Amino acid sequence: MTTGTTIGTSVIRREDARLITGNATYVDDIKLLGMAHMAIVRSPHAHANILNVDVTRAANAPGVAAVFTGADIQEQLGSLPAGWVLPDMKMPNHPPIAFERVRYVGDAVAVVVAETPQAAADAVGLVDVDYEDLPAVVNAEEATQEGAPQLHDDAPGNVDFEWEVGGGDYEAASADAEVVVRQRLINQRLIPNPIEERGVVADYNRGTNQITLWTSTQIPHLVRLLFSAVTGHPEHQVRVVAPEVGGGFGCKLYIYAEEVICGVVAKILARPIKWISGRQEGYLATTHGRDHIADVEMCGNRDGTITGIKTTVYANLGAYLSTFAPGIPTVLFGFTLGGPYRMPNVSCKVYGVFTNTTPVDAYRGAGRPECTYVIERLVDMFSQEVGRDPVAVRRKNFIPRFSNGHEVSTGVTYDSGNYGPALDRALEILDYRGFREEQRAARREGRLLGVGLSSYVEICGIAPSAVAASLGAGAGLWESSTVRVHPTGKVAVYTGTSPHGQGHQTSFTQIASSELGVPLEDVEVFHGDTDKQQMGTGTFGSRSVAVGGTALYMSLQKVVEKAKRIAAHQMDVPHRQVTFENGVFYVEDIQERQMSWGDVVGEAYAAKNLPPQMEPGLEAVTFFDPENFTWPFGTHIAVVEVDPDTGETKVLRYIAVDDVGNVINPMIVDGMVHGGVAQGIGQALQEQAVYSENGQLLSGSMMDYAVPTAEDIPSYETDRTVTPTRVNPLGVKGAGETGTIACSPAVVNAAVDALSHLGVKHLDMPLTSEKMWRSVRDAKAALRAVRRERAIAGRASN
Amino acid sequence: MGHEITVTVNGKIYAGSVEPRLLLSQYLRDELNLTGTHVGCDTTSCGACSVLLNGRAVKSCNVLAVMADGSEVTTVEGLASGGEYHPIQRAFRDEHGLQCGFCTPGMMITAVDILSNNPQPTESEIRTGLRGNLCRCTGYHNIVKAVQSAAAELAS
Ligand code: FES
Ligand code: FES
Numbered sequence: 001m002t003t004g005t006t007i008g009t010s011v012i013r014r015e016d017a018r019l020i021t022g023n024a025t026y027v028d029d030i031k032l033l034g035m036a037h038m039a040i041v042r043s044p045h046a047h048a049n050i051l052n053v054d055v056t057r058a059a060n061a062p063g064v065a066a067v068f069t070g071a072d073i074q075e076q077l078g079s080l081p082a083g084w085v086l087p088d089m090k091m092p093n094h095p096p097i098a099f100e101r102v103r104y105v106g107d108a109v110a111v112v113v114a115e116t117p118q119a120a121a122d123a124v125g126l127v128d129v130d131y132e133d134l135p136a137v138v139n140a141e142e143a144t145q146e147g148a149p150q151l152h153d154d155a156p157g158n159v160d161f162e163w164e165v166g167g168g169d170y171e172a173a174s175a176d177a178e179v180v181v182r183q184r185l186i187n188q189r190l191i192p193n194p195i196e197e198r199g200v201v202a203d204y205n206r207g208t209n210q211i212t213l214w215t216s217t218q219i220p221h222l223v224r225l226l227f228s229a230v231t232g233h234p235e236h237q238v239r240v241v242a243p244e245v246g247g248g249f250g251c252k253l254y255i256y257a258e259e260v261i262c263g264v265v266a267k268i269l270a271r272p273i274k275w276i277s278g279r280q281e282g283y284l285a286t287t288h289g290r291d292h293i294a295d296v297e298m299c300g301n302r303d304g305t306i307t308g309i310k311t312t313v314y315a316n317l318g319a320y321l322s323t324f325a326p327g328i329p330t331v332l333f334g335f336t337l338g339g340p341y342r343m344p345n346v347s348c349k350v351y352g353v354f355t356n357t358t359p360v361d362a363y364r365g366a367g368r369p370e371c372t373y374v375i376e377r378l379v380d381m382f383s384q385e386v387g388r389d390p391v392a393v394r395r396k397n398f399i400p401r402f403s404n405g406h407e408v409s410t411g412v413t414y415d416s417g418n419y420g421p422a423l424d425r426a427l428e429i430l431d432y433r434g435f436r437e438e439q440r441a442a443r444r445e446g447r448l449l450g451v452g453l454s455s456y457v458e459i460c461g462i463a464p465s466a467v468a469a470s471l472g473a474g475a476g477l478w479e480s481s482t483v484r485v486h487p488t489g490k491v492a493v494y495t496g497t498s499p500h501g502q503g504h505q506t507s508f509t510q511i512a513s514s515e516l517g518v519p520l521e522d523v524e525v526f527h528g529d530t531d532k533q534q535m536g537t538g539t540f541g542s543r544s545v546a547v548g549g550t551a552l553y554m555s556l557q558k559v560v561e562k563a564k565r566i567a568a569h570q571m572d573v574p575h576r577q578v579t580f581e582n583g584v585f586y587v588e589d590i591q592e593r594q595m596s597w598g599d600v601v602g603e604a605y606a607a608k609n610l611p612p613q614m615e616p617g618l619e620a621v622t623f624f625d626p627e628n629f630t631w632p633f634g635t636h637i638a639v640v641e642v643d644p645d646t647g648e649t650k651v652l653r654y655i656a657v658d659d660v661g662n663v664i665n666p667m668i669v670d671g672m673v674h675g676g677v678a679q680g681i682g683q684a685l686q687e688q689a690v691y692s693e694n695g696q697l698l699s700g701s702m703m704d705y706a707v708p709t710a711e712d713i714p715s716y717e718t719d720r721t722v723t724p725t726r727v728n729p730l731g732v733k734g735a736g737e738t739g740t741i742a743c744s745p746a747v748v749n750a751a752v753d754a755l756s757h758l759g760v761k762h763l764d765m766p767l768t769s770e771k772m773w774r775s776v777r778d779a780k781a782a783l784r785a786v787r788r789e790r791a792i793a794g795r796a797s798n
Numbered sequence: 799m800g801h802e803i804t805v806t807v808n809g810k811i812y813a814g815s816v817e818p819r820l821l822l823s824q825y826l827r828d829e830l831n832l833t834g835t836h837v838g839c840d841t842t843s844c845g846a847c848s849v850l851l852n853g854r855a856v857k858s859c860n861v862l863a864v865m866a867d868g869s870e871v872t873t874v875e876g877l878a879s880g881g882e883y884h885p886i887q888r889a890f891r892d893e894h895g896l897q898c899g900f901c902t903p904g905m906m907i908t909a910v911d912i913l914s915n916n917p918q919p920t921e922s923e924i925r926t927g928l929r930g931n932l933c934r935c936t937g938y939h940n941i942v943k944a945v946q947s948a949a950a951e952l953a954s
Pocket of ligand 2: 195247501895896898900901902932933934935936
């Protein structure tokens with residue numbers, strides 16, 4: 001039995017028992033009586049007109065129950081909406097099953113329903129589709145040029161939106177500046193790769209008209225809302241369950257075609273339908289992330305003062321708008337372009353562009369890794385240009401410590417920040433001076449060692465509904481909780497957040513047990529079922545504890561407040577005199593007047609002696625909507641070594657010092673950082689979604705797309721500073737994305753540092769062995785050529 | 799056409815007829831309802847489906863059920879015994895070696911194999927041993943620690 005507060009301690013996770021024994025239920029583990037299996041016929045062309053779909057052979061194949069084309073059920077399926085709408089943005093149709101034109105390899109053209117998954121898969125090959133191939137475009141910048149193939153009639157030039165944010169006057173600042181550095185940066189396209197791909201089971205009850213969807217999602221409540229909006233099925237007759245979910249990283253944060261199709265087909269056929277994505281299918285049909293082409297510059301003075309930053313970005317949206325896609329390269333990218341620095345002048349322009357590729361949306365960090373990459377690459381280039389140490393330049397430009405809001409030039413207000421100590425701590429863990437000596441010695445031996453820093457600020461705790469709505473959010477982003485105390489004193493906690501590895505069952509139990517003074521064992525957390533927790537938003541944008549945890553905290557306060565009134569009534573004292581601590585209600589100075597938690601809960605339900613007008617029962621509901629985002633920060637440092645003979649680049653050390661405000665469970669927060677950093681190293685060194693010019697995904701399987709293995713990455717050294725936020729009463733900021741946001745620029749900066757004495761100034765991700773080997777070879781050849789010319793010039797002048 | 803096979807899974811004997819193309823992973827999940835073995839890919843890349851086949855870790859998506867005829871299979875459901883967790887299960891929990899848990903059954907099975915061949919592996923031997931198992935959540939840091947701590951416990 002554990003009582004007293006456990007906030008801030010590494011409680012072992014409560015979800016683990018089922019996960020380590022094989023007893024968890026993921027979507028693919030669900031079997032319903034009479035369930036049929038669905039497989040999807042997908043376009044092999046990146047861009048084509050559909051001339052004819054002949055399903056005769058498939059429909060007659062053994063075990064096939066039904067085949068539907070897009071034309072058959074377009075009315076029922078509707079069009080998938082974008083949930084984030086920017087000013088003057090175009091909203092092209094997005095039919096869940098294409099019926100006139102396909103726009104990327106993987107676009108659905110028909111579905112087959114059969115008695116077994118094997119029969120469904122076999123029949124997919126028997127659907128005959130006549131296509132008329134059209135020219136395709138995969139590069140966002142090229143897609144905007146004259147003569148490029150056009151995807152949607154209502155988005156001329158393939159531009160879905162042009163979006164700007166800024167502050168100060170960058171052009172004037174750069175004209176006045178002593179130094180301006182410029183670079184084109186490619187933030188390559190990534191495939192999120194949760195190890196569980198997506199899947200859906202749908203069931204329809206003819207008697208009640210209820211549709212139930214079990215889906216591997218981060219947002220069951222938004223899926224319910226959007227499913228209803230798309231299909232017209234009444235929202236209160238839709239139940240969405242996110243069962244055990246095997247990772248998400250942003251790619252399970254949308255309404256997907258398959259969710260709509262499964263629900264509609266289950267209703268038409270009046271039998272349960274299961275669809276489980278294969279991995280290669282998922283690479284085509286599950287959203288990708290990043291994919292920016294950015295022209296960036298930074299200006300400032302020779303003393304190391306930075307005065308401005310400018311970016312022009314072509315953000316690839318893929319073939320259609322995914323649910324949050326417009327918000328990612330804009331709101332989550334542009335507002336923090338000043339980073340942790342005094343950045344009086346900011347200019348940011350973003351073109352959101354359609355191409356014949358899989359739709360692009362959030363991937364862990366979502367806009368903020370791209371933003372941090374721009375800033376932190378530029379800070380290093382700027383430092384090199386002015387001949388100053390990158391550490392000194394960062395320190396010189398940091399916003400000084402603040403605890404109650406600091407408005408930056410883009411118009412947003414950071415909540416609290418103290419950037420120096422995180423940097424200092426990271427340098428101390430590394431022994432920065434010692435490393436520089438080691439680096440010099442290594443260079444003398446021909447070894448290529450480098451160190452790279454990344455100091456960041458992120459916009460997290462995605463919520464404030466009014467602010468988000470003014471920036472384009474199509475739904476309120478509050479979070480909701482219910483606390484229900486059972487007559488026996490056991491506590492059921494319901495949250496609208498929907499974890500898929502983040503351990504909310506544990507951290508939320510810690511919050512409830514600490515506030516109510518009941519043992520951890522007496523609390524159970526329920527999530528991911530819209531029939532249990534009826535309202536909610538979900539898990540993304542490092543919002544769960546900052547918004548959902550706070551909603552829980554507030555419901556707990558309401559429960560405690562009511563319990564205190566009951567206790568006061570029972571003990572016959574004014575309720576203000578009652579103190580509640582460690583599960584006991586007592587009156588200061590009157591020893592004998594005290595009641596246990598169980599006694600008071602019992603009274604709440606016995607209802608024989610409650611205060612006048614008070615309703616029986618003990619439960620509370622809260623909708624929490626904070627007034628601001630939260631703004632975690634920190635400094636990460638990578639040490640890399642590049643093998644000059646093979647180009648292989650290894651991260652030797654990785655140091656992460658993050659400040660995520662107060663921490664509920666340090667073990668879980670460290671785990672979040674570890675996972676994010678691995679994804680950041682993956683982006684920096686090896687991951688890349690590659691399309692051929694005609695739109696075929698060349699990195700189309702796990703054999704071709706390099707998800708990091710245990711061998712590819714080091715162990716990490718993590719630490720924290722603690723600067724609580726005042727945005728929520730828990731003082732927490734959110735820790736889900738720091739790793740990916742900070743990591744990639746640290747690794748790239750380190751690799752450039754390793755080659756800087758050879759004259760290398762920039763390298764685009766991923767830093768594959770081949771790329772690094774060529775860079776070393778070319779840089780050395782260039783150096784030799786310079787030396788030769790100098791020698792010739794020297795001889796000539798003698 | 800069905801093929802008759804007999805397989806011992808987690809100590810229990812199963813006999814039945816299977817399609818020749820049925821994978822061992824499908825047999826375990828769909829026929830025996832042992833859904834703790836997960837499927838994360840279709841190219842034998844992720845290792846989520848790892849099981850012990852006659853004591854050695856294999857990717858069950860790369861073995862036909864008919865090939866397992868006459869064999870002994872251990873899945874994640876068979877790791878604990880007598881109501882006690884296997885040391886590797888305890889270590890994964892105590893070291894926070896899992897987040898979403900999808901890779902975890904395969905990781906633990908592979909870890910058991912690593913430790914049975916090399917009871918005191920170095921960090922780099924552990925990392926090499928795990929390279930056929932992908933985890934997208936943990937960044938491997940705590941998985942490596944879990945294998946180390948299980949090794950220490952098994953040695954003591
Ligand atoms: S499912 Fe077997 S290796 Fe991925
Ligand atoms: S814990 Fe999620 S993939 Fe390993």
